[in-house]
Amino acid sequence: MPSKTFFNLSEEKKEKLVIAAIEEFSERNIREAKVALIMKRANISRGSFYNYFDSIEDLYKYIILRLRNVRLNFLREHMLTHYESFLGYFKDLYMYSVKFLIINPHYIRISKHLYSSDHPASVELVNNLEDIYTEDFTRMLELDSARALIKEGISIESVVSLCVQISTVIFVYELKSMDMTVEKYEEHIDHLISIISNGIVN
Numbered sequence: 617m618p619s620k621t622f623f624n625l626s627e628e629k630k631e632k633l634v635i636a637a638i639e640e641f642s643e644r645n646i647r648e649a650k651v652a653l654i655m656k657r658a659n660i661s662r663g664s665f666y667n668y669f670d671s672i673e674d675l676y677k678y679i680i681l682r683l684r685n686v687r688l689n690f691l692r693e694h695m696l697t698h699y700e701s702f703l704g705y706f707k708d709l710y711m712y713s714v715k716f717l718i719i720n721p722h723y724i725r726i727s728k729h730l731y732s733s734d735h736p737a738s739v740e741l742v743n744n745l746e747d748i749y750t751e752d753f754t755r756m757l758e759l760d761s762a763r764a765l766i767k768e769g770i771s772i773e774s775v776v777s778l779c780v781q782i783s784t785v786i787f788v789y790e791l792k793s794m795d796m797t798v799e800k801y802e803e804h805i806d807h808l809i810s811i812i813s814n815g816i817v818n
Contacts, residue, residue, distance in 0.1 A: 622668035707809055
């Protein structure tokens with residue numbers, strides 16, 4: 617994480633460095649990104665970088681977590697505080713994530729690099745997000761199960777695993793292959809939810 621020296625920078629200088637890092641990580645994955653290019657973009661001397669961060673991986677984690685917090689605040693502003701069922705929550709989570717990405721396209725590019733990289737920093741960040749989703753989804757599905765909203769014999773663990781993959785790896789893959797329109801994504805998530813609700817066997 618950033619040093620005290622970084623936090624003591626002026627807001628303008630901090631923002632320049634953050635924007636430069638976002639631009640670099642949007643264009644290159646963590647293995648290809650260069651400190652020199654980031655500092656050049658920020659118009660800050662390269663030698664001062666290590667006064668702010670221990671490594672480029674340290675900066676990368678900071679940027680990803682910062683962007684996740686921006687997204688989380690967006691979701692909190694727009695999603696309901698209570699949902700009657702997990703699938704209602706899951707649809708809104710998916711759709712408001714889409715809307716967030718439409719107005720923050722750099723997040724799409726960074727996410728593509730994040731999920732396609734086997735760098736330890738990327739793997740750690742992906743695993744961390746999947747753990748958060750797993751805990752959240754499990755809690756909500758167990759509540760639905762206690763209210764008899766889920767068929768007997770259904771494995772909550774399996775449903776959670778499927779929904780986590782839809783929310784992470786599959787979601788990012790879809791960003792590469794689908795036109796970025798809210799209507800298309802809503803049709804798509806409705807179809808996925810129908811499959812989860814009804815199954816595929818006639």
